[in-house]
Amino acid sequence: NAGVTQTPKFRILKIGQSMTLQCTQDMNHNYMYWYRQDPGMGLKLIYYSVGAGITDKGEVPNGYNVSRSTTEDFPLRLELAAPSQTSVYFCASSYSPGPEQYFGPGTRLTVT
Amino acid sequence: AQKVTQAQTEISVVEKEDVTLDCVYETRDTTYYLFWYKQPPSGELVFLIRRNSFDEQNEISGRYSWNFQKSTSSFNFTITASQVVDSAVYFCALSEANYGANSKLTFGKGITLSVRP
Numbered sequence: 701n702a703g704v705t706q707t708p709k710f711r712i713l714k715i716g717q718s719m720t721l722q723c724t725q726d727m728n729h730n731y732m733y734w735y736r737q738d739p740g741m742g743l744k745l746i747y748y749s750v751g752a753g754i755t756d757k758g759e760v761p762n763g764y765n766v767s768r769s770t771t772e773d774f775p776l777r778l779e780l781a782a783p784s785q786t787s788v789y790f791c792a793s794s795y796s797p798g799p800e801q802y803f804g805p806g807t808r809l810t811v812t
Numbered sequence: 813a814q815k816v817t818q819a820q821t822e823i824s825v826v827e828k829e830d831v832t833l834d835c836v837y838e839t840r841d842t843t844y845y846l847f848w849y850k851q852p853p854s855g856e857l858v859f860l861i862r863r864n865s866f867d868e869q870n871e872i873s874g875r876y877s878w879n880f881q882k883s884t885s886s887f888n889f890t891i892t893a894s895q896v897v898d899s900a901v902y903f904c905a906l907s908e909a910n911y912g913a914n915s916k917l918t919f920g921k922g923i924t925l926s927v928r929p
Contacts (some may be wrong), residue, residue: 801907
């Protein structure tokens with residue numbers, strides 16, 4: 701099993717550009733999450749999904765959008781990149797609330 | 813609201829020393845889960861342990877041990893005989909056992925542990 705995979709690993713964007721961060725899990729998990737990690741900080745929740753077709757905002761959703769058309773995939777879209785979105789982005793999944801969340805390797809995004 | 817406090821920001825020890833990483837949490841829920849994750853310099857997040865709120869037994873796994881005390885809302889992590897490979901950022905996290913947004917992990921800010929040879 702690959703677990704949780706994320707692409708790309710690194711990306712540099714110019715201000716105002718758009719991009720999609722991909723996340724795929726092969727564990728048939730219902731719950732999926734997007735977090736961002738800023739230097740010296742813990743992770744903060746951007747969006748989450750409790751199943752295909754169901755998504756909701758987390759703590760820091762502004763500037764991002766998500767969709768969940770399948771159980772496996774949970775892409776995160778940045779529409780108009782801003783320097784404040786420079787961060788490391790982690791996707792995670794779990795079977796249900798409570799069990800440990802499995803994290804992808806992260807995407808390091810720089811917006812200049 | 814959930815909150816996790818890791819008051820220590822950086823700890824430096826010499827190899828073979830024991831080190832304890834502190835974690836204090838806040839939650840209004842009676843059912844919750846506590847976690848420790850390790851983030852080595854390579855950047856990935858490695859799950860170490862999960863504890864549910866009804867299980868206060870301490871746990872030992874090799875050189876790692878965890879002390880969960882509901883009375884003080886603490887979930888401390890001790891590394892015995894530290895090794896250079898233990899150098900990493902360690903995160904304590906809390907999850908409430910509810911569906912929806914509270915199923916998220918609330919992370920502390922992390923403790924950077926440096927183990928010198």
